Amino acid sequence: MSQNNNQQKKSKFAQSEEEIVKFWEENHCFEKSVQQRPAAKQYVFYDGPPFATGLPHYGHILSSTIKDVVPRYFTMKGYRVERRWGWDCHGLPIENIAEKELKISGKKQIEEIGVAKFNEFCRSKVLEFAGEWGKMVKRMGRWVDFENSYKTMDNSYIESVWWGLKQVYEKGLLYEGRKVLLYCSRCETPISNFEVAMDNSYKDVTEPAVFVKFKVRGQENLYFIAWTTTPWTLPGNVALAVGAKIDYVQVRQNNEEYILAKDRLEVLTGDYEVIKEMRGMDLVNQEYEPLYEVQGLKELGKKSHYVAAADFVSTEDGSGIVHTAVIYGEDDYNLGLQLDLPMLPTVDEVGKFKDNVPQFANQYFKKVNPQVITDLTKRGLLYHTDNYTHSYPHCYRCETPLFYNAIPAWFINVQKIKERLKELNENINWVPQHIKHGRFLKGLESAPDWNISRNRYWATPLPIWKCQCGQLEVIGSKQELKEKAVNSSQVTDDLDMHKHSIDPIKINCSKCGQEASRIPEVVDCWVESASMPFAAQHYPFANKEWFNKNFPAQFVAEYVAQTRAWFYVMHVMGTILFDKPPFENVVMTGTIMAEDGSKMSKSKKNYPDPWKLIDNYGVDALRYYLMSTPVMSGESVNFSEKAVDEISKKLLITLANVNSFYQMFKDKKDESYQPQFTNIMDKWILTELQMTLLAVTDGMDAYEVIKATRPLLNFVQELSTWYVRRIRGRVKGSDERDKQEVLHTLDLVLRTFVKMAAPIIPFITERIWQDLRHADDPISVHLCDWPTADELSTTGVGTDHDLSKNILKNIQTIREIIEKALALRAKTGIKVRQPLPSLTITGQELGAEYQEILREELNVKEIKFGQEFVLDTEISEELKLEGLLRELIRQTNSLRKKAQLTINDKIDIKLSTNSTLVKQMFQKYETDYKTGVLAKSVTLTNDAQEHSLKLDGEEASISF
Ligand SMILES: [Zn+2]
Ligand SMILES: [Zn+2]
Known part of the structure; x- marks a missing residue:
């Protein structure tokens, strides 16, 4: 990912989003969203810690998004969702970087320069890219406590890992053995089967x-x-x-x-x-x-x-x-x-x-x-x-071809707990569901014992001391080490718990009293990831009560390769230590490929730079795109910038336009008015709103994010192309009661919609909320409660199920009729502006309010019911004049628009024509014309005017 270049042009959306990031920061919205929820009502989410050794890419953006969407949703539902960032600090990735930068290779050279120096160098490199990650996380709108992150290299973290391993040992599940393992001859260490299961390991x-x-x-x-x-x-x-x-x-x-x-x-x-x-x-x-x-x-x-x-x-x-x-x-x-x-x-x-x-x-x-x-x-x-x-398998870090090698190593006995692993898997809700008895269960069934030792340096040291007499001492805490150490003064309070500081500490053998030394191996860093639920809390040395109450987590999400890696190792540790599955709900995402279906590759540049994409379309478009594609149900998806563009237009721009429309008339809303919601279009949009709310809520509750996402776009389309288009006349009209009805409806619709879309598209919803909110409303949409169907039932919508169904059905019916009739009009070449005498429709008789919509949409004088579908295209003199009027109004208004006039600009018009028809029309409809084009006066003259017009074959000219 390239540096975000400030010179680069940013879209309005992107600029607005950056302002909102600032707004959230200045108002501590994230902190408030957590603190305003009761501490007793926790929703726990585990964040799989990334390595900070590379820059974030689309895969990270995807997981960052889902890890933001779900916690935001449950926060709005009233839960306290604490979110703390973590860093995976140990292991081969960072050791390889250190070797390269120190210009050394292999264990012999590491030991020549000294393990202390090597490890300290690793430590200095660990958070090299943290700043870049912080920038991306913030810009993506991800709410997480980034500053206060836990690190797997922290002493507290390592101590908890030691505690965990001692538990494993005491349960008789830790043993030393010789096993055939895939082995990297460059890194000189075995590679575990789930490391091999990660990407890039197998090559033809x-x-x-x-x-x-x-x-x-x-x-x-x-x-x-x-x-x-x-x-x-x-x-x-x-x-x-x-x-x-x-x-x-x-x-x-x-x-x-x-x-x-x-x-x-x-x-x-x-x-x-x-x-x-x-x-x-x-x-x-x-x-x-x-x-x-x-x-x-x-x-x-x-x-x-x-x-x-x-x-x-x-x-x-x-x-x-x-x-x-x-x-x-x-x-x-x-x-x-x-x-x-x-x-x-x-x-x-x-x-x-x-x-x-x-x-x-x-x-x-x-x-x-x-x-x-x-x-x-x-x-x-x-x-x-x-x-x-x-x-053929290759080392996932250095790409050296691996080979099978029988070497001595330490193992967790997975065979002994396999049945329990399978039983506890039954308690996990997997999304997609097929993973539960497919990929994950198959992985459990074929799982070999877990090799947890690595013959390396920068990791948690294996807490095993071995005496010459054969006695093993597994140490579970710093305190225990101090008690057993030959020289307890070596175990200082700030003792760094890495290999180079721990190895010099000898302990007294509890069997024969001789000095025992630590074995040289360090821990597979997957043991650290597996221990994250308790180690990030420094359990059981701290947060004991909290942890006991809040394990397992409600939610984790990662991409497919983690099924046999992080998900698996956490499940093993959770089962051994707590006899519980570590998470209740898990979302497994698929992989994002380049547009042509190949792997995204930095060197091939076969995908758009994420920063540029964000500057173009904004984060909301990207978030919505990612959350609505099948990648959320575990499938591979080819990234499509075109689709992001489409979402930007169909969802975000449309929604922004609806809001702008409302803002133009908002001042006319009378707060004391008690709306009745009797208009059929109002009832209809509220019904649609309620259906959307139910679908989104159900989708989110089931962690099926696609189901929670797609209805949002559909709703915005309905809102814009049907509701807002049809109410334009009503908000401008003179019926004050009706105007209040429509303004109250639109306000309620927008307020409810931005809340239910807030987790997915947090920026635009916040922007609109700022326009909508009253003084006593929360300052951020993300501090609101999740809307409920009950709230909407005060509108009368939804309380009568049959009525709601009926409205949806009837509106659907008239839309089909409109489509058909418009097609007929297009065939005969008669413009919609030309009024026609009647439309005959078949089927059940529709209520007056639906007939009214049909007459307006189709510009016909009468709706008849009969055996056949007939559009009467006989144009009488009278209808012809009315058609001319509509055409003149339309053309005049388009000239007004060109002249950049607003609704407050009233004009004086001069109209000139030789056409008898136009003159007749003007005589009949002078008032209608004036109202239709916001004119103070219209004067008929014989002199040709500035703008010449063609009105269905008749000529005229006007000026104003
Ligand atoms: Zn290697
Ligand atoms: Zn001994």
């Missing part, structure tokens, strides 16, 4: 897939054929796996014989002859010759290089015989444990081959792929090689 790569020949021991020219897409793992091969019940064949081709699955014969190239068939179980325990000798393997004294049966073998791809390198695959590892296969890593922590495979020693694992192929080809052990395209 094309790699060699090889069919390798494993020579059966003691047989000449007989080979097992196995398949792998990771040739570099072949030196680590210790077994081959087959499916016990799968059919295999032995085939002869040229001078050699091969064994492979019967269903996979297609992978052979050229002719072959099947000479034998067998089941997988017949192959079990057959031995073969290793492709490579790994030094030190034999010394482990374990049986290796034989065929074993395994459930995971299929005949979907490959040869039906699976190469097994126990360290470098999940299935492989489990099989290795089951069979007690030797486990000897061939690759070190930075992804380079170890000395135990001298041929490839010190080479990066990916670079070994082609060398293995060349080598095996030379030795006649490669059957065939293919290019194979598959999606």
Whole structure:
């Protein structure tokens, strides 16, 4: 996002919005909106803390909007919705930035400069972009306590995370184990499955897939054929796996014989002859010759290089015989444990081959792929090689290709609590609903144990001290650390709780009394995000009562990738620590793509700069657009500037125009007048208003924001194109009672509408509220209570359900008639200004008030009821004169407008014509003409005047 350039032209909307931001600040509207609601009536909302390491983009704008809309709504409903910003400060994103800026790479160099220096540098970088975020958040109209934000690097936050982990440990759910995990060789740390589930992790790569020949021991020219897409793992091969019940064949081709699955014969190239068939179980325990000798393997004294049966073998791809390198695959590892296969890593922590495979020693694992192929080809052990395209995981921070690696790590035992996770999921309201038993439940079902340790530096240190005697001490607070420390004076009140300050502190082993040291690992920063509900409150060290009363939260919202990330980890922690789901309602949004459906990309510049867009259309248009698109029901949406433009015109400009219209006549409103709401159009718009209010309220209550948004635009269109258009005559007219009725109606409509639209479009509604509000009204629309249908029932509308339905139905009917009749007029080429004698309509007879609307809209003298739909187009002399009058009034008024006259300018007109018809018309309608064009006098003259007019073929000229 580029800097907001002040020179850039801003639209009126944008300028007005910026004034409103100031107005809110100066009047402390946000603070008041929170404080005016009772502390006992809390509505809790968790804000997923963003990293401050990048600039905000449309995804953030989307989540910022929904995180503003829902709290504003519940505030108006009478709840106290406290909102505090948070920052995610730890982990690889910031460490990577620090490495780059310090011009170092890898753990060795970090440790050379010192962890203290490295961590302090990370700390200094954390909030680098906070200012830019603050600017965007404020401009978006998001109400949140930004200044007083919590940070995951705060001591108080870290202490709560420690407390949480100790609870997990005491419940027997924390353990150290060796597991196969995706591993980044550049960051030298395992990456958890939900980090991999985030964007940008999987990329399509094309790699060699090889069919390798494993020579059966003691047989000449007989080979097992196995398949792998990771040739570099072949030196680590210790077994081959087959499916016990799968059919295999032995085939002869040229001078050699091969064994492979019967269903996979297609992978052979050229002719072959099947000479034998067998089941997988017949192959079990057959031995073969290793492709490579790994030094030190034999010394482990374990049986290796034989065929074993395994459930995971299929005949979907490959040869039906699976190469097994126990360290470098999940299935492989489990099989290795089951069979007690030797486990000897061939690759070190930075992804380079170890000395135990001298041929490839010190080479990066990916670079070994082609060398293995060349080598095996030379030795006649490669059957065939293919290019194979598959999606391969990469480090989400540094984009290094990951590989599976069995490394020791700390885990939260998810298997033990899985049933409870699933049960508690039943209590969560998911929007869209299908996520509950779809994506989220599936994620729970397949969730492995959660690896929570990282072999890194800038994060919460894992609070585990290990003694040589094997005793573990898990520390749950600073106080506990002080009590157990060998030298308690090290644990000062302002002790920074990061690795470099904590590691020097030794504690006394409670079992043997020796000194125990902290293990080197830090915590996966998802543990921090998962702890946000209590850690942001420094629970249980503070806010204990508040937290106990207000957990779980009522609401969270994030985009789809967080389903298996933040939503998931919070659910795990909530379940373990409190046996409750952490949130009651969750909105999962989709992803915003570029207009052409591709990913939004900074380098491709395939999307409009958000700041420019906001300067053009204002924030309201963007907010409404985002809240009304299917991205709110979890779908991907291609961003459309055109749609934002359309919303600006159809909703915002239209609404502003309706308000301007009302403001012109507002002074004429008599506050003491008691409206009766008897006019059919008034009743109709109030009915529409009530229906809209119900739809918006229902949508918001169900967190279905699209349903709460779309009716707003429809209503504004109805209000403008039907109601306001039809009442123009009434507000200008001489019937004082009717004028009061219409002004009171329009006032009520606008007041109610701006309240119900305020959460979605907070700026324009505030602007209009300032025009509408009385001295005793709240100073901001956002300090108002949410309107209720009961309030509107004082108008008499809605109390009688049938009546309301009837009005809506009848208005709908006459609009259809009008549409038809106008089409007929257009066909015959007769302008609407020309009055016609009658329209005959079919169906039930309509009430007088509806007939009146029809006569006016269609400019016909009479509505008849009959068997057929007929527009009588017979124009009598009298009607012709009336048509001329209307035409003359219209043209005169358009000249008035050009001359920029207002309703207060009364004019003297000179009219000249040779047309007999026009003269006749003038004789008959002089008064009507004068009233219609706000003229003091009209003089007929023979001299041609300044403006010549064509009136349905007749000529005239006027001046004034
Ligand atoms: Zn990495
Ligand atoms: Zn001990």
